[in-house]
Amino acid sequence: MEGVNERLGEVIEASTGGFSAQCYKLYELPALGELVKCHYDETEILAVTCGGSTNSFEPGRRPIARGHDETSEDSLYQNNPQLNQLLRSEFGTVVVGFRQEGKYYHYLPSFPVRLHSFVYRCSDEEIIAFGESLEFLILLEGAQCEVPVEELIAACIRRMSVSNGPDSGFSVRAGKKLTEMYSGDYQRLRAILARLR
Amino acid sequence: MALDLHKVASSLFGMTNDFAASQETRAENLANAIKIFASANNAKSLKNKVEASKTSWLVAEIVNDFNGKHKPGALPEEFGILATDGSQIDVDRHRGARCYLINIGTVALKYGNNPRAELNSHPLLFSKEEDLAARPDNYIPGREMMVEGSLLGIRRTVEEFKYLAELCAGIPKKDKALALVDGSLIMWGLLSKEYPDYIVDAVLENGILQQMESIWQLNSERQVALASYISFSRSTDVVNALRVLVCPHEKADCDKYCTGVSTEERPCACFDGIRDRDIFWQSLDCDERSDVFASRSRINCTRYGRHRVHFYYIKTFDEIARVEVPEWVANDAELLSLSHSLVINQCYKGQGYPVALSEAHEQAVVTGADRENFYHLMDEYMAGKKLSVTISAKSLSKKTRWV
Numbered sequence: 001m002e003g004v005n006e007r008l009g010e011v012i013e014a015s016t017g018g019f020s021a022q023c024y025k026l027y028e029l030p031a032l033g034e035l036v037k038c039h040y041d042e043t044e045i046l047a048v049t050c051g052g053s054t055n056s057f058e059p060g061r062r063p064i065a066r067g068h069d070e071t072s073e074d075s076l077y078q079n080n081p082q083l084n085q086l087l088r089s090e091f092g093t094v095v096v097g098f099r100q101e102g103k104y105y106h107y108l109p110s111f112p113v114r115l116h117s118f119v120y121r122c123s124d125e126e127i128i129a130f131g132e133s134l135e136f137l138i139l140l141e142g143a144q145c146e147v148p149v150e151e152l153i154a155a156c157i158r159r160m161s162v163s164n165g166p167d168s169g170f171s172v173r174a175g176k177k178l179t180e181m182y183s184g185d186y187q188r189l190r191a192i193l194a195r196l197r
Numbered sequence: 198m199a200l201d202l203h204k205v206a207s208s209l210f211g212m213t214n215d216f217a218a219s220q221e222t223r224a225e226n227l228a229n230a231i232k233i234f235a236s237a238n239n240a241k242s243l244k245n246k247v248e249a250s251k252t253s254w255l256v257a258e259i260v261n262d263f264n265g266k267h268k269p270g271a272l273p274e275e276f277g278i279l280a281t282d283g284s285q286i287d288v289d290r291h292r293g294a295r296c297y298l299i300n301i302g303t304v305a306l307k308y309g310n311n312p313r314a315e316l317n318s319h320p321l322l323f324s325k326e327e328d329l330a331a332r333p334d335n336y337i338p339g340r341e342m343m344v345e346g347s348l349l350g351i352r353r354t355v356e357e358f359k360y361l362a363e364l365c366a367g368i369p370k371k372d373k374a375l376a377l378v379d380g381s382l383i384m385w386g387l388l389s390k391e392y393p394d395y396i397v398d399a400v401l402e403n404g405i406l407q408q409m410e411s412i413w414q415l416n417s418e419r420q421v422a423l424a425s426y427i428s429f430s431r432s433t434d435v436v437n438a439l440r441v442l443v444c445p446h447e448k449a450d451c452d453k454y455c456t457g458v459s460t461e462e463r464p465c466a467c468f469d470g471i472r473d474r475d476i477f478w479q480s481l482d483c484d485e486r487s488d489v490f491a492s493r494s495r496i497n498c499t500r501y502g503r504h505r506v507h508f509y510y511i512k513t514f515d516e517i518a519r520v521e522v523p524e525w526v527a528n529d530a531e532l533l534s535l536s537h538s539l540v541i542n543q544c545y546k547g548q549g550y551p552v553a554l555s556e557a558h559e560q561a562v563v564t565g566a567d568r569e570n571f572y573h574l575m576d577e578y579m580a581g582k583k584l585s586v587t588i589s590a591k592s593l594s595k596k597t598r599w600v
Binding site: 055058064066069077078079080081082083084085086 | 304306308312314315316325537545546548552556559
């Protein structure tokens with residue numbers, strides 16, 4: 001992980017339940033399931049990344065294969081420097097809570113983030129503090145995103161486990177929370193647990 | 198009712214029949230032209246004959262050789278490509294507020310160890326009286342020319358050169374770069390109408406030639422080649438030199454010898470329908486360039502000075518393109534070679550067309566939707582200032598169609 005609260009990009013689409021952001025640099029996407037945050041006045045809105053994509057800036061201009069005579073992918077980008085200006089990486093998020101006056105809340109904030117809000121990567125300390133309650137997993141469960149919900153929840157727990165460390169008991173807490181959430185859906189529980197290994 | 202294709206289909210069919218029928222004669226003419234081109238081995242005598250000729254068509258001036266082929270030089274390790282292109286929203290005479298917009302797209306690409314790209318657009322709005330009408334210094338009312346239509350196109354070209362020169366000014370010392378524009382370096386648009394001298398001066402001496410001069414001056418401490426790229430050129434300058442070559446008279450003189458002679462009976466009729474690109478498509482190998490020629494157009498010979506436009510043809514993997522360069526590039530072996538190798542390299546990167554030009558176009562282009570949005574915003578601001586938004590009845594009737 002790079003520096004604390006590294007700025008990743010800027011919100012280009014926002015709703016109460018989630019937002020999309022464009023990265024400042026091509027391919028510098030946060031990982032799937034990573035915790036990110038935006039500021040809304042004094043409130044910090046927290047979200048989990050639920051997918052990334054890289055596309056042409058203009059919908060009418062599809063990327064074409066350019067590397068037939070290139071020796072490597074790096075040299076393709078070196079020899080076509082305009083690509084960095086014509087392509088953009090974007091990521092979607094699911095809002096999972098907010099922080100006000102130092103206290104974390106694990107449900108939706110009253111307002112969506114503003115367009116062009118800066119999006120920051122959360123620090124390990126922030127991830128640990130927010131992860132003290134796993135109530136937010138319910139928001140991920142109901143998320144409408146392109147990746148399967150099992151993948152999203154598992155990716156988020158894996159990412160938080162790294163910040164918490166192996167001896168923190170986080171994995172056990174997460175397992176208990178999942179068992180509680182999916183007590184009536186063994187297949188789904190099994191699918192998520194299989195992705196935590 | 199939109200275009201009724203059923204009604205035009207038979208005419209279209211007839212047109213393609215005519216094309217097909219002329220193909221055989223054209224193929225024979227082309228084979229003959231290529232044979233004559235390849236065997237023209239006395240460039241000096243042809244050069245003299247061209248210079249002495251009086252023709253009704255434009256003939257290429259032969260600079261050194263005539264039918265040589267040149268491979269591109271090695272690419273420099275580091276180099277820059279700078280390009281501009283433009284588009285416009287013309288004055289809409291159906292609207293109350295007179296104004297026009299020129300949008301200049303600029304591209305600066307740097308290749309080598311630290312590659313980077315800067316793509317920008319510069320929309321310029323003109324609405325002041327002095328922008329809307331071109332006037333001479335000693336202005337007499339009624340003598341001004343409205344800047345719209347083709348004159349606006351010419352003004353846009355001047356802006357393209359201004360921005361290109363600005364981009365070039367940022368080239369670090371000792372660097373190598375190619376400054377590229379789309380279309381011809383020769384302002385043919387000035388010849389299409391009888392423009393008064395003050396317009397020609399504004400466009401040439403105080404316009405593009407001034408910018409070409411400042412790019413040329415950069416060469417004291419850098420290597421900057423200036424070139425323009427003409428895709429699928431329709432020029433016949435070199436073919437016309439062949440016409441002079443086969444002319445049976447010592448000095449070709451169309452008026453003297455061929456006035457009243459039917460088209461088919463002229464001695465050079467065998468070159469009808471042949472363009473320079475047809476000849477070079479067969480005589481050049483991929484990536485090669487032709488010899489350098491100079492344009493003998495009047496405006497080029499009398500006004501361009503040290504920037505007199507020369508040209509050569511290159512064969513990319515899918516077409517023959519005409520590359521025009523000022524005299525100072527044509528006469529400098531290194532700059533000439535730089536222009537050739539970098540244009541070819543740009544074509545490879547751009548799928549057959551220089552990538553810098555295609556991106557400059559993308560930056561500059563103003564779509565129909567952009568135009569609508571522009572006028573919508575203008576109307577909004579006008580309404581905000583309690584100004585009446587006048588639209589002609591004709592314009593309104595086109596927008597609100599009824600039965």
